[in-house]
Amino acid sequence: MSIRRKLSWSTSMRDYRTESRPAASPFVVAGRFDRAAIMRRAVQVARTLRAGGASWQRRMKVALRTVWGWAKREQDAAPALPIVRAPAPVAKPARPWKTETDLMARLTRAQNHPANISQDIMTWAGFCDSRAELEAHVTRYEARA
Structure with missing residues (x-):
């Protein structure tokens, strides 16, 4: 069984135009200047500048510019x-509970209790987003004490 393909003149011409377009800028890559490409092209241009017996430095100056x-x-x-x-x-979120001295005093007592000496309760308290969450955290470690 043979495969039949439908050819479209307009599609073919569009593809041909796309393929025959010049490549993207040789001097600008990803929005930045390609300095190596610029220098290579400047050397090529400087080699073609033989007029007037100018020095290499003068020709490179003109070519780079x-x-x-x-x-x-x-x-x-x-x-x-x-x-x-x-x-x-x-x-x-604002944490107004950090200014409440009674809750902070309870947290400090729980942290300093010998049963919790190897636990970093204060740091984990900083991750609590509400007063209720912090109270639950403090109560859990007060119960261990």
Whole structure:
């Protein structure tokens, strides 16, 4: 059984145009200048500048200025890359219970009790988001004491 393919002239021409387009800018890669490519091209241009018996330094100066101009024009013509921003920081909930001296005194007593000496109760208390959660944390370690 033979496979039949339907050919479309417009599709073929679109693909041909896409393939025959020149490659992306040789001097701008991922939105940044490719300095090695710019230097290689400048050396090529400087070798072709034989007029007037100019020194190599003078020819490189002219070539670099010319090639950098090309690169800057290509960067301006290139589509702008999207700006990726970091997500906005999430605001932590206010912890008014940290200012309540009775709860903090209970937490300190539980931390300093000999039964809890190997436990870091204070640090874990900092992760509690509400007064009820902190009270449950303190009560658990007071019961061990």
